[in-house]
Amino acid sequence: MYKIQMLNKIANCGLELLPKENYDISTEEANPDGILVRSANMLETELPKNLKAIARAGAGVNNIPIEKCTEKGIVVFNTPGANSTGVKELVIAALLLSSRKITKGMEWVQTLKGKGDEIPKLVEKGKSQFEGPEIKSKKIGVIGLGAIGVMVANDCISLGMEVMGYDPYISVKAAWGLSSSVIRANSLEHLLSTCDYITIHVPLTKETKNTLDKEKFEIMKKGVRIINLARGGLVSNQDLLEAIGNGTVACYVTDFPEEELLGVEEIIAIPHLGASTPESEENCAIMAANQLKDYLETGMIKNS
Ligand code: MLT
Numbered sequence: 001m002y003k004i005q006m007l008n009k010i011a012n013c014g015l016e017l018l019p020k021e022n023y024d025i026s027t028e029e030a031n032p033d034g035i036l037v038r039s040a041n042m043l044e045t046e047l048p049k050n051l052k053a054i055a056r057a058g059a060g061v062n063n064i065p066i067e068k069c070t071e072k073g074i075v076v077f078n079t080p081g082a083n084s085t086g087v088k089e090l091v092i093a094a095l096l097l098s099s100r101k102i103t104k105g106m107e108w109v110q111t112l113k114g115k116g117d118e119i120p121k122l123v124e125k126g127k128s129q130f131e132g133p134e135i136k137s138k139k140i141g142v143i144g145l146g147a148i149g150v151m152v153a154n155d156c157i158s159l160g161m162e163v164m165g166y167d168p169y170i171s172v173k174a175a176w177g178l179s180s181s182v183i184r185a186n187s188l189e190h191l192l193s194t195c196d197y198i199t200i201h202v203p204l205t206k207e208t209k210n211t212l213d214k215e216k217f218e219i220m221k222k223g224v225r226i227i228n229l230a231r232g233g234l235v236s237n238q239d240l241l242e243a244i245g246n247g248t249v250a251c252y253v254t255d256f257p258e259e260e261l262l263g264v265e266e267i268i269a270i271p272h273l274g275a276s277t278p279e280s281e282e283n284c285a286i287m288a289a290n291q292l293k294d295y296l297e298t299g300m301i302k303n304s
Contacts, residue, residue, distance in 0.1 A: 002296050005029040005048075008038035010057050011278075014285025018293060034292045038284075039063055039272070047072060053295045055288035058083060058275060059148075060231060062204040075295060077303055079287040081147045086280030088151040090273060091199060091229050094253040095140070095156070097268055098197065098225040101130035136160035141191035142182075143167070143211070144201035144230070145175035152199055154179045166191045168202070193219045197227070204231035212236065217243035225251040229274050232256030 004018065004025040014036075018025060025036075035042075035054045041063045042054070053075040056064055061078050069076050097103055108126065112119050138161055142153045145167040156163045157179045164183045165172045172184035185191035188211075192198065198220070202208045212226070213236040226249060228235055235252075237260050243249045244266045254261060257269035275284065287304070294300040 002034065003029050003032045003050075004034045004036060004292065005032035006036045007040040007042070008036070008057075010036055010038065010288060011281045011285035013282050014057070014287075014289035017286065017289040034296055036288055036292065037063070047074060053077065053292055055079075055292045057281075057284035057288040059087075060203055062231060062233075075301060077288065077291040077295075077301075079284045079291075080303065082283035082287045083275035083277075083280035084147040084151055086277040087148050087229060087274035088155065089277075090255070090270070091148070091152050091201075091227060092155055092159075094227045094229060094255075094268070094270070095135060095197060095199065095225075098227060098251040098253050099135050100132040103268055105130040135197070137162065138196040139164060139194060140197040140199060141166065141185065141195035142199055142201065143188065143191065145170050145172065145178060146201060148230075149199075149201035150175055150178045152201065153182050157181045161197075164191050164195060168208075188216075189219055192216055193221070195224065196221060197225045199227040200230050200234055202230060202234065204233045209233050210236045210239075212240070214239040214242065217248050220248055222248055223250045224248065225253075227253045229253070229255040229270075232258055237261060 002023050004023055006025055006027055015025060031048050031050050033050055033052050035051065036057065037054060038057050043063065043065050047068060051074050054064055054069065055077045057079055059078055059080055061076060064076055066076060112122055115122060140156050140161050141164045142149050143166050145165050153163050153165055164185045166185040166188055167175065172178065172182060211234045217239055232254060237258060240249065240252060244264065249266065251266050253268045255270045255272050255274050257271060261267050261269055291302060294302055
């Protein structure tokens, strides 16, 4: 019998792959063979003595103590690609939200409740305050050309944008499935200094922390719009607020709300909804459960 601790609930279709005859799954298990986790923070957790594998149902592993696991020979899986469509679709929504004042307009229209027949006239008069530019023919820089970055870049081409790509580790030519219309940035600075929109899709690591900081904001175009649905720590909040204050950043959309970012007119905060689709949740749960099962039962390591 394998003991599994489930730190976050994963979709039932994943759990069904771990039958009750062979798997004892509980949220409390003290000494599990395997852990299933979504975004629970395990960084300060004491690693259980018999633990053999952790399956993270999602892409980012910044909530897992990777170094400690490596020292102890614990295998860490993630589920690359399983939620890419969910995240990518939210990025496209965020891109449009950053340009058109949809959220502000939606809040305002609610204030018209009770105005009855006056509403059409008030809308006609009030809507000019919510004007925002079209994205077609504008230039977007995609930082990070993994599964999500590539999908975002390709969709932006379909939306008629000029797309520039940059990845600290993969060349634009090597990015699998990337449209040949994507322009290669010579450097991150090249991308930052020439794009009207910037979207970031790299994992949060020691090297990528604060990828966008004061120095980087200083070279951006005035009025740039930034989308960060990857991880909050990729952008320095303090430097971002300064860049908003001096007019460099016109809008910042984040999926990682933090205290200092709330209540700022130019910031749209989303409650980490990238992978919150039934499809993404099911894909991640199936992949994570299979990874644990294969590893515990046969020793097979398959990170896909
Ligand atoms: C990911 O890392 O896969 C996404 O941020 C969604 C999630 O955390 O589950």
